[in-house]
Amino acid sequence: MTKALVLAESRDGSLRNVSFEAIAAARRVADEVIAVLIGHNVAKDADALASRGADQVLVVEDERLLHYTPDGYGQVFLELMNRTSPDVLVFGHTSLGKDLSPKIAAKLQAGLISDVTAIEGEGAEATFIRPIYSGKAFEKVKVSEGKTLFTVRPNNIDPLEAGSSQGTVESVTVELKDLRTIVADIVRKATGGVDLSEAKVIVAGGRGVKSSDGFAPLQELADVLGGAVGASRGACDADYCDYALQIGQTGKVVTPDLYIACGISGAIQHLAGMSNAKVIVAINKDPEANIFSVADYGIVGDLFDVVPLLTAEFKKMLVHG
Amino acid sequence: MEIYVLLKRTFDTEEAIQLENGQIDEDGAEFIINPYDEYAVEEAIRVRDAQGGTVTVVTVGPEDADKELRTALAMGADQAVRISIEDDIEEADHFTISEVLAGYLKEQTVDLIIAGNVAVDGGSGQVAPRVAELLDIPYVTTITKLELDGTKAVVTRDAEGDTETIKTTLPLLVTAQQGLNEPRYPSLPGIMKAKKKPLEELELDDLELDEDELAPRLETIERFLPPNKAAGKILEGELNEQVAQLASLLRNEAKVV
Ligand SMILES: Cc1cc2nc3c(=O)[nH]c(=O)nc-3n(C[C@H](O)[C@H](O)[C@H](O)COP(=O)(O)OP(=O)(O)OC[C@H]3O[C@@H](n4cnc5c(N)ncnc54)[C@H](O)[C@@H]3O)c2cc1C
């Protein structure tokens, strides 16, 4: 019996989808899956984990765990590892997972496969696919020695449905000491509902959007499609929108079903954050723009003409079925 | 203030990628300082200029990496160290590289280590937090601002668009995110001076590391390019027709709406 420990993650008071995806990934490689939920007032979310693939959920609550710190979460995770002796450790490839997983791996002198987008095979035979070279290539990797540690890129591995498991929930205490970093302040950016890294449809704007008002037609299109609005670095730097919307190597890495890039040239750092999207549409007035090289469908034209027409077309289509 | 910068020479991912027998073809490719490590070098120089001390740039890599180290020296770093493992180790994964870097740093007096948050080629973002853990010092990743006051540090970090303010103490490791600073270009006098700055080459023996304990934990089975997408369809005709066609393709062909 192989056992996996999965770090679940909540944000703004609710679980992130990637937690369920990480559990589904863990099920592929291990027989038994234990989810770990760490924070302050997070126990309410344990049942969801217990019904979507976890055999057991361990909840650790402490005021000092309200905000993530590598020392706080690290101590809890390592202690739970000591108590459960897992063979497999799974994290989301999120800001938190990227920060914590290397620390755990170093402690265990183990390998760590970061940013997994697909798993082939099962159990001990499992191999992992991950993007390299800013998304221009992929590699298939396996563990040759020690425990199996990996992080999963959000929105790439299908989660399990509610009712897939009837796990147990247990609240445990872990002693914390010597927290060397303290979160003094967090400024959360309003991103308007849908978490970009989990959105199924993203309408993204670049410098071509020209102003913050220029984002209004993109928002309308996103609303009609039930999606979210994202942006390039260019648009953020020009102050057309907040950095929280930034997609790319230094922003969010997204894998929606549909990505509509409007007035974005397609720099490699931007592509690194979205080239894995299932379907990419590019709207750009420059037929030579690099974004067309990754696009499935392209319209060469002025986004201020194209986007409203597209919104109207989808409205018609979605109303008439 | 003893400041160390972890620097990786990377493949310039702006370039086209060719595969040859499951390996990335690096012949004639352009190599650069990993862009996030340029921010690290710049920040280290600024801290030293404000507080005094020494900036040492460290890399684990082949002789070719001397070029990138010299560039960092030309920007203003004081000295460089290249740890060469090729003769001792066949394969070096993140575990190996981190153990080697930590093996070197453990022997130094370290106040501050600055690394990049991710390498644009390997893309794991593992090496720096691993090194901090091996040295048993605190770390803060993806930082956009660093303020030091004696041994106290206040660090601003970017967490998926949220801005966190972290209080901690030296010795400390941080990783640079875009926005931390604007890296300078090496000046001509800087380039001249860099030629005379110390660049030391070390091997595992010098670090008292045993190659048998550095065997990689992972194995790469293959590398491949993304499945060739059918060349994108650029729509044609009147704009209304293009838009109607696009909506219909997204619904009926791609089935994403
Ligand atoms: C270390 C580093 C990290 C980076 N990280 C990121 C990152 O995470 N994300 C990111 O996005 N960038 C990142 N960048 C920046 C990146 O290199 C580009 O500068 C940026 O993506 C350009 O943004 P843009 O496409 O909006 O702007 P531009 O390159 O200026 O492109 C604007 C496009 O809009 C088109 N256009 C203009 N008007 C219209 C119109 N009316 N209708 C239709 N099309 C129009 C133009 O033809 C053009 O193609 C990074 C850079 C560095 C050095």
Ligand SMILES: Cc1cc2nc3c(=O)[nH]c(=O)nc-3n(C[C@H](O)[C@H](O)[C@H](O)COP(=O)(O)OP(=O)(O)OC[C@H]3O[C@@H](n4cnc5c(N)ncnc54)[C@H](O)[C@@H]3O)c2cc1C
């Ligand atoms: C199975 C396997 C075998 C491999 N074999 C080899 C091999 O034989 N030879 C080889 O060169 N690579 C090899 N690699 C790749 C090598 O392990 C990685 O390049 C290295 O661990 C850095 O990982 P990364 O590119 O993800 O960097 P990241 O962890 O994303 O880098 C983050 C930061 O860490 C610092 N950093 C990273 N690498 C170095 C370095 N080398 N020196 C100084 N600072 C650094 C930089 O500040 C960088 O910005 C192998 C990888 C695997 C998985």
